[in-house]
Amino acid sequence: MREVFQQELAEVQERLVAISELVAISITNAVQAFSESDVSIAEEVIENDVRIDELTVALDELAINILARQQPVARDLRIVVSALRISSSLERMGDMAEHIAQLARYRYPERAVPKGLRSTFAEMGRLDVEIAHKLTELLRTQDVRLAEEIRNEDDRVDELHVKVFDKVLGETWKGKPVATVDATLASRYHERFADHAVSISKKVQYLATGDWTAESDD
Template identity: 80%
Template sequence: MREVFQQELREVQDRLVEIAELVVISIQNATRAFNDSDVTLAETVIADDSKIDELTVILDELSIQILARQQPVARDLRIVVSALRISASLERMGDMAEHIAQLARYRFPDKVVPKSLRGTFAEMGRLDVVIAQKLAELLRTQDLELADEIRNEDDRIDELHVSVFDKVLGETWKGQAVDTVDATLASRYHERFADHAVSIAKKVHYLGTGDWAPELAS
């Protein structure tokens, strides 16, 4: 029974990695669609989000079955409970990528944001992709140095997020009302994507050390 239990725990980890890898693809495609005004790619992201949702449900059901059958305690219990919370955050990351893609689809064939902000959003998108890649690797390897790197990347996204608001609220802003709304929404989606990654990194750090590492809190 113990061997079966350990196999089930490995399956939980494998499924988390599988979902995380799909999130990487989703944010890669979403940010490219956003920056390039690629409506076909945007629609692919939107359609594929259902697969992330489906795999999240399957993982949650597996975790609940493990809790019911195996009645884990101590660290094993924390692993299963954390998996439920991590899967929820991964699902939300997929939603954020979908929202970014939806903005690209709504504004096609135009760009979502004015030229003055495109460099900022290109950098935010690049950082989100880097964070997603590091998160998938963190879930695969439990290399806690990656948790710190994710936090550092998130700090940079936070700075860019603030700069977007400074721009649209500044006296030199020439955008229309729709430009202001789109820019603030898009910035929020990029920022929240990274925040969910930090939340997951914090949980993995706790599982590895027993320390909640408040400096990793989103």
């Protein structure tokens, strides 16, 4: 029975990695669709989010089934409960990618990125994609050094998020109301995507090190 239980825990981890891989694909495509106003790629992101949702539900059902049948305790219990919370954050990351893609679709054939902020959003998008790939590797390896790198990159995303708001609220901003709304929403989606990755990284770090302080900052 113990061997079966360990196999089930391994499956939980594998499923988390698989979902994270899909999230990384989604944010990569969403960033491209947003920057290039590519409606076909935007549609792919929106369709992909359905798959992410389905896999998240399936993982949650597996975790709940494990809790009911195995009644894990101590670290095993924390692993299963953390998996439920991590899957929820991954699902939200998929939603953020979808929202970015939807902005591209809504504004097509125009570009959703305001001209004066294109370099800023390009950097935010690059950071989100990098964070997504590092998060997948963190879930696969539990290398806590990646958690620190993710937090550092999230700090940079936060700085860019503030920069966007300073720009659209500044006296020199000449963007139309729709451009202001698009910039504000897009910046928020990029920022929240990174925030969810940090939340997950704290949980993984806690499981790997037992350092509750890091995880409880969430």
